[in-house]
Amino acid sequence: MGIINLNSSFIAYGNAVGEKEHEGPLSDRFDMHDKTDRFGQKTWEEAEGEMLRLSLNIALNKCGLTFEDIDALFAGDLLNQCTSSAYGFLGCNIPYFGIYGACSTSAEGIMLASVMTTNNVYNICAAATSSHNCAAERQYRTPIEYGGQRSPTAQWTVTGAGSFIIGGSGEGKVKIALGMPGRVIDGGVRDASNMGAAMAPAVADTCVRFFRESNTNPADYDLVLTGDLGHEGGKIFRELMKMDGYCVDGVYNDCGMIIFDKNTQDTHAGGSGCGCAASVLSAYILPEMEKGRLKNILFVASGAMMSPDSLKQGRSIPAIGHLLNFKV
Amino acid sequence: MGIINLNSSFIAYGNAVGEKEHEGPLSDRFDMHDKTDRFGQKTWEEAEGEMLRLSLNIALNKCGLTFEDIDALFAGDLLNQCTSSAYGFLGCNIPYFGIYGACSTSAEGIMLASVMTTNNVYNICAAATSSHNCAAERQYRTPIEYGGQRSPTAQWTVTGAGSFIIGGSGEGKVKIALGMPGRVIDGGVRDASNMGAAMAPAVADTCVRFFRESNTNPADYDLVLTGDLGHEGGKIFRELMKMDGYCVDGVYNDCGMIIFDKNTQDTHAGGSGCGCAASVLSAYILPEMEKGRLKNILFVASGAMMSPDSLKQGRSIPAIGHLLNFKV
Numbered sequence: 315m316g317i318i319n320l321n322s323s324f325i326a327y328g329n330a331v332g333e334k335e336h337e338g339p340l341s342d343r344f345d346m347h348d349k350t351d352r353f354g355q356k357t358w359e360e361a362e363g364e365m366l367r368l369s370l371n372i373a374l375n376k377c378g379l380t381f382e383d384i385d386a387l388f389a390g391d392l393l394n395q396c397t398s399s400a401y402g403f404l405g406c407n408i409p410y411f412g413i414y415g416a417c418s419t420s421a422e423g424i425m426l427a428s429v430m431t432t433n434n435v436y437n438i439c440a441a442a443t444s445s446h447n448c449a450a451e452r453q454y455r456t457p458i459e460y461g462g463q464r465s466p467t468a469q470w471t472v473t474g475a476g477s478f479i480i481g482g483s484g485e486g487k488v489k490i491a492l493g494m495p496g497r498v499i500d501g502g503v504r505d506a507s508n509m510g511a512a513m514a515p516a517v518a519d520t521c522v523r524f525f526r527e528s529n530t531n532p533a534d535y536d537l538v539l540t541g542d543l544g545h546e547g548g549k550i551f552r553e554l555m556k557m558d559g560y561c562v563d564g565v566y567n568d569c570g571m572i573i574f575d576k577n578t579q580d581t582h583a584g585g586s587g588c589g590c591a592a593s594v595l596s597a598y599i600l601p602e603m604e605k606g607r608l609k610n611i612l613f614v615a616s617g618a619m620m621s622p623d624s625l626k627q628g629r630s631i632p633a634i635g636h637l638l639n640f641k642v
Numbered sequence: 643m644g645i646i647n648l649n650s651s652f653i654a655y656g657n658a659v660g661e662k663e664h665e666g667p668l669s670d671r672f673d674m675h676d677k678t679d680r681f682g683q684k685t686w687e688e689a690e691g692e693m694l695r696l697s698l699n700i701a702l703n704k705c706g707l708t709f710e711d712i713d714a715l716f717a718g719d720l721l722n723q724c725t726s727s728a729y730g731f732l733g734c735n736i737p738y739f740g741i742y743g744a745c746s747t748s749a750e751g752i753m754l755a756s757v758m759t760t761n762n763v764y765n766i767c768a769a770a771t772s773s774h775n776c777a778a779e780r781q782y783r784t785p786i787e788y789g790g791q792r793s794p795t796a797q798w799t800v801t802g803a804g805s806f807i808i809g810g811s812g813e814g815k816v817k818i819a820l821g822m823p824g825r826v827i828d829g830g831v832r833d834a835s836n837m838g839a840a841m842a843p844a845v846a847d848t849c850v851r852f853f854r855e856s857n858t859n860p861a862d863y864d865l866v867l868t869g870d871l872g873h874e875g876g877k878i879f880r881e882l883m884k885m886d887g888y889c890v891d892g893v894y895n896d897c898g899m900i901i902f903d904k905n906t907q908d909t910h911a912g913g914s915g916c917g918c919a920a921s922v923l924s925a926y927i928l929p930e931m932e933k934g935r936l937k938n939i940l941f942v943a944s945g946a947m948m949s950p951d952s953l954k955q956g957r958s959i960p961a962i963g964h965l966l967n968f969k970v
Contacts, residue, residue, distance in 0.1 A: 316713070316737050318763055357955050385644070386823055393949065394722040396742045400826050400947035400960050409644050409823040410962060411750060412947070414724045414740040422739060426754065433761035435646055453951075495714055495737040498728050619728035619740070621721065623781075627685050632728045634738060 317527050318493040320638075322428040323486035325379070325438065325479040327596040328372030330365045332447065332473030335585075335593065338574045343597045344474075345372045351448065351473050359393060362446035362475070363402030366391070369596075370403070370442050370477035377479055381406045384479070385436030388423035390414050391444050391588050392471075393453060398444050408440070416617030417513075417542050418496065419443040420476060420592040421636035425493040427480040437481065444475035445587030454506075454622055465507035469544045469570055469586035470579075476592025488603045492528070492639035496520045498619060500632040506625050510547020510570075510583055513616040517543060517635035518554035521614060524637050525560055532562040536608045539599060541591040541615030541635070542570035544584030569594035569615075591615045603642050613638045645855050646821040648966075650756040651814035653707075653766065653807040655924040656700030658693045660775065660801030663913075663921065666902045671925040672802075673700045679776065679801050687721060690774035690803070691730030694719070697924075698731070698770050698805035705807055709734045712807070713764030716751035718742050719772050719916050720799075721781060726772050736768070744945030745841075745870050746824065747771040748804060748920040749964035753821040755808040756966075765809065772803035773915030782834075782950055793835035797872045797898055797914035798907075804920025816931045820856070820967035824848045826947060828960040834953050838875020838898075838911055841944040845871060845963035846882035848942060852965050853888055860890040864936045867927060869919040869943030869963070870898035872912030897922035897943075919943045931970050941966045 328345050336347035346368060348354075353364040366389070374380060387406075389399035390413040399412060415422040423441030430436045450471040451458045483489050501515035517540055525531055532538055532555075543551050548568045555562050569591040570584035585594075595613060602608045620631040656673050664675035674696060676682075681692040694717070702708060715734075717727035718741040727740060743750040751769030758764045778799040779786045811817050829843035845868055853859055860866055860883075871879050876896045883890050897919040898912035913922075923941060930936045944963040953959070 359951060359955065360957075390740075390742060392723075394951060395720075395744065395947065395949035397947065397949045397952045400962075401952065401957065404826055404828050404960055407825050410826050411754065411823055412718075412742040412945075412962075414718060414742040416723065426739065429757065429761070429763055433757070433763065435757055435761065495739055497735050498732055498738050500732050617740075619723065619725065621723035621725045623687060623722060624725045624729065627687065629688075629729065632732055634728075634740075 316494050316523055320428040320432045320490045320493050321483045322431045322480050322490045323483050324488045324600060325481045325486045326373045326377035327478045327600055328369045328376060329474060329476040329593040329596045330368045331593050335472055335474050335573060338579060340573060340598050358446055358448040362398040362444050362449050366398055366402040366442055366444040366475040369475040370440060373477045373479050381408055383438055384408045384440045385438055386411060386430060387440045388413050388426045389442045390419040392450055415634060416619055417586055417588050418615040418617030418634050418636045419588045421613060421615035421638050424478055424638060425636060428490045431481055439480050440477060442477040443588040443592045445471050445589035447471045447473045450587060464582055467508040467546045467583050469509055469583045470581035471587035472573060472585045472590035474589030474593035476596040487642055488600050489641045490638060491641045494520055494524050494637040496634040496636045498632045498634050500630050502630050504630045508546060509586060509618045510544040511550055512618050512631035513633040514543055514547045514550040514554055516633035517551055517614050517616045520635040520637045522558045532560055532565050535565055535610050535612050537611040538562045538566050539611060539613050540568045542586040543568050543616060544570035544586060546583040603640060606642060610641050613640060644822050644851055648756040648760050648818045648821050649811045650759045650808050650818045651811050652816045652928060653809045653814045654701045654705035655806045655928055656697045656704060657802060657804045657921040657924045658696045659921050663800055663802050663901060666907060668901060668926050686774055686776035690726040690772050690777050694726050694730040694770055694772040694803040697803040698768060701805045701807050709736055711766055712736045712768045713766055714739060714758060715768045716741050716754045717770045718747040720778055743962060744947055745914055745916050746943040746945030746962050746964045747916045749941060749943035749966050752806055752966060753964060756818045759809055767808050768805060770805040771916040771920045773799050773917035775799045775801045778915060792910055795836040795874045795911050797837055797911045798909035799915035800901060800913045800918040802917030802921035804924040815970055816928050817969045818966060819969045822848055822852050822965040824962040824964045826960045826962050828958050830958050832958045836874060837914060837946045838872040839878055840946050840959035841961040842871055842875045842878040842882055844961035845879055845942050845944045848963040848965045850886045860888055860893050863893055863938050863940050865895060865939040866890045866893050867939060867941050868896045870914040871896050871944060872898035872914060874911040931968060934970060938969050941968060
């Protein structure tokens with residue numbers, strides 16, 4: 315039995331993104347963007363940490379809270395040793411749980427923060443995550459100055475950060491009702507330019523387990539939103555779900571497909587990175603829920619758990635998908 | 643208020659270590675060791691994942707449980723993108739929360755697993771972590787074949803893994819009573835060969851906050867055991883505690899000082915790495931508690947949260963210390 319009963323809500327949320335993200339369909343829905351992608355910092359890595367800290371500040375400002383009001387923070391990112399989070403939140407003095415779930419980090423953090431507030435371990439917790447295209451390109455692939463050719467199935471790492479302030483169910487309009495942690499699944503994909511294909515089986519695994527255990531099906535939800543499978547992974551996910559008897563067509567969308575315009579932004583299979591799901595959720599999906607346009611959704615953030623070293627050593631790409639059920 | 647009331651216990655625990663660790667003072671107290679440090683694998687990174695999986699298997703065998711009995715696993719390690727954990731537990735099909743706390747990971751995992759069982763979110767959870775000297779040297783410093791000279795303040799990354807099966811307070815003899823997550827603290831240290839000095843302020847911060855909030859002092863405990871400050875960091879920690887009015891002399895020890903013989907093993911300032919605290923705790927400290935030789939202890943695992951890149955970019959080393967109180 316993997317479903318966790320949660321009884322918490324979003325008190326507030328904030329985000330900050332780069333220029334390309336602001337040029338995309340969500341444009342001014344983002345709380346903040348920096349045209350230079352640098353956020354006043356010397357390095358891309360420091361820019362990511364600063365963007366992450368800003369997203370938490372923005373969320374806190376929206377609800378009139380300060381760092382001192384946050385009992386614990388769950389944070390993680392894509393950089394080696396999760397340094398955006400560790401350096402980004404230096405000086406905030408918030409009790410800190412470092413997490414690593416690659417692009418699934420937003421859902422993992424929200425789930426753990428909700429476990430804390432649901433069970434009155436703490437009153438108010440926060441979850442935060444980020445990714446930065448230039449920092450990720452440097453670490454995972456090659457510096458962008460190198461100008462390497464991208465494959466059609468490749469996704470574009472989002473420059474973005476999202477932070478979520480989570481409290482009891484009475485505190486915010488959008489409720490966090492259920493959670494289900496994913497399992498690490500290896501579908502055998504070895505193509506580092508096709509993360510969507512690598513992640514789809516893990517997301518399908520969690521969704522199928524959730525539908526079975528909750529005795530619901532996709533039609534019971536306004537939206538089944540995956541983290542960032544992108545156009546390629548999204549297709550594979552829909553096929554895998556059909557093979558298990560669940561058709562998500564009509565209610566399905568993906569943060570990686572939403573954040574960029576496929577036709578004009580040259581982002582190939584869509585967006586990815588911890589900051590993709592976090593910024594789309596906080597800038598677009600949760601506000602739509604607050605307006606009553608979406609009432610009952612599943613959010614399944616996915617992460618690819620390989621490293622550049624594990625790929626060089628010939629291993630395939632393990633992945634995970636963490637699921638949350640939000641309601642208004 | 644940072645202290646978390648926990649009401650759980652260790653059902654079982656297991657560990658696996660390398661040859662150098664087995665040659666140290668704890669010798670045959672470890673459940674398993676491999677003379678070659680390779681655990682049958684081709685690469686050091688795969689060896690670490692295999693050692694980690696073995697430690698969980700050993701723990702499960704001790705209590706007659708299987709992977710299916712574990713409701714959720716909290717796991718993390720030092721490798722980029724925490725790949726030892728993701729690959730090591732592939733195929734176990736346990737719902738998985740990836741965590742990153744550098745060498746503090748053991749305490750972070752035990753704390754989160756305990757939150758889950760204390761609040762009946764899940765019945766049985768596990769926490770697991772590892773480090774491998776050769777994988778760490780390759781990633782953080784230089785391949786060992788390079789034969790770089792080590793500084794006297796440098797610690798030796800332990801080849802070791804530890805896994806803990808955690809359930810309700812009635813299930814195991816050693817109880818997990820209290821927890822306190824650390825805060826990310828930067829003491830300004832930039833010397834990558836002196837992690838002890840970098841981590842001591844973060845550990846002292848958590849300990850002082852804990853003593854103040856719990857209205858206890860070091861003399862109330864049989865042992866105040868830090869994660870792996872080593873000989874150098876341990877000295878600084880004791881000084882910092884005195885400056886805050888708490889003298890830990892007489893009850894203080896450190897996993898990094900315990901695991902190697904300072905005089906004969908050429909490990910300079912002692913052991914370090916996620917696997918250091920996890921293997922010393924599971925091979926030595928918890929068994930001593932089961933025998934009644936230790937009754938009420940504080941375990942404070944510490945982590946240095948920098949990366950090789952952040953050091954190259956001139957940043958100092960942030961650190962964290964997570965605290966747990968164990969009782970029999």
